[in-house]
Amino acid sequence: MSTSTNVTYHHGDLRATLLATAMEMLEEGTPFSLRALARRAGVSQTAPYRHFDDRDALEAALAADGFVDLKVALVGDGDGIPATVNGLIEFAVAYVHFALRRPAVFRLMFGNECTDSAPQVIEAAQELRDLLATALHNLFEGDDLDALATACWALVHGLAVLHLDGKLDASDLDATARRVRTTFAAVLSAGAIRATGR
Amino acid sequence: MSTSTNVTYHHGDLRATLLATAMEMLEEGTPFSLRALARRAGVSQTAPYRHFDDRDALEAALAADGFVDLKVALVGDGDGIPATVNGLIEFAVAYVHFALRRPAVFRLMFGNECTDSAPQVIEAAQELRDLLATALHNLFEGDDLDALATACWALVHGLAVLHLDGKLDASDLDATARRVRTTFAAVLSAGAIRATGR
C-alpha cells in the first residue's frame, strides 16, 4: 500500500469489465461505440485496444458470451433437452423470447457475416444446431432427421428474425409466444399438412 | 444551346441515378456510405440530401426497390404463383438464392428494424406474406393455413438468413439449393414427421 487510493493505474480486470459494460449498453439499447464504452468504463478511449484487436474482436467476444447465455436460456444449467413435442415448442418460444429480450446481442450473434476470424462464434452456432439435432433424435424417428433439425432451426430462427425486424408484430410478448406455438404446431402436427394439388 | 457543354449544373434525374448507383455499390459489395455514393455519382457530398431526408430514407427506398426485385425473382412478370408442391419449393430456392446473390440489399430489406418512417417497407413485406398465403391456399386445405403461411415464410427466411450469415455453409449455390429442397421436403412431406415421444 504505497498509496492510500485503491484505484490503481492498472485496472485489474479491464477485459471483463469491458465485456460486462458493453453487454449492459447493448441491452439498454445505447448506441454502441468503443468510445462510449470506454467512457462508461472510466478508461481512456484506447484502453480497450489493449484487450481487443479491434471492434470486430470485441463483438466476437460479446457474441460468444451471447451464445452461452442463449444456451442457458434454452436448456438451463442442466441438460434441459426437451423430451416432448411440447417441450420442443417451448424451446422455440424461449429462443424467440431471447431474441426479443436481447435484440442487440442477438443481432451480434447472428447478424454478422461471421468470418473465420471468429471461429468461436461458428462453433457456438454449430453447438446450437447439434443441440436441436439431439433433441429431435430423442423425439422423432426417420431418415431425414438432420434435415428436420435444419428445418426446425431455420423455422425458429426465421420466426425470431422476422419478429425482431418488425416483419411480424412483436409488440406483445404473450401474443408472440402464442404465434410461435401455433406456427410450430401447424408444422409439427402431420395431420395439418395435406396436399390438395399434385 | 447557350453553352456547348451538355453537363448542366443541374443533374436532371439525380434521385434515380443515386438509387441505381447505390444499388450497384450494394451489389458489388462496396462499403456503402453517402459520401462514396455521391462521389461515384459525380456530385457533391450533400447533394443526396435534396432527395432523401437522411441515410435511413435512402435505405428505405433501396429496400422498397429490393422488395420489387424479390417479387419479380419469385413470381416473374406474370403471376407465377406456384401451383404444385415442387413449385412451392422452387419458390423457396429462389428466395434463398436472391438473398445470397444480393446480400446487402437483402439485409437492407430485412435487417433494419423497420420503423414507421418506412411504411412502404412494411407494406412490401406484408405483400410477400400474402403471396405465400395465396399460394398455400391454392395448394393445401386445413384450418391453420395462415399459421402454415407464417411457418413457410419463417422457414424459408430462416434458411436464407442462416446461409447469409454463415451459420449454414453457402459456398456452393447448388448445394444450397439442394439443402433448401431437402429441408422443405422434410417438413412438407407429412410422412416424414412421426412423433415417438408423447
Place this chain on the structure above:
DNA sequence: TGATGTATGTTTACGTTGCTTACATCAGCG
C-alpha cells in the same frame, strides 16, 4: 423581355467514429 420564386446542387463546417502512433506509468526481478 425581364423580374422573381422554387427546386436543386455546392461549399464549408461541426461533431463523432474506428484506429494508429508516441509516450507515461506500473509491477516484478536483477
Place this chain on the structure above:
DNA sequence: CGCTGATGTAAGCAACGTAAACATACATCA
C-alpha cells in the same frame, strides 16, 4: 536502485453523417 515488459494515456488521422449558408438553373408571369 534500475531495467523490462505489460498496460494505461494523450494526441491525432481520415472518414462518416449531417446541417447551414450560398449559388445556379428553370418556370412563371408581368
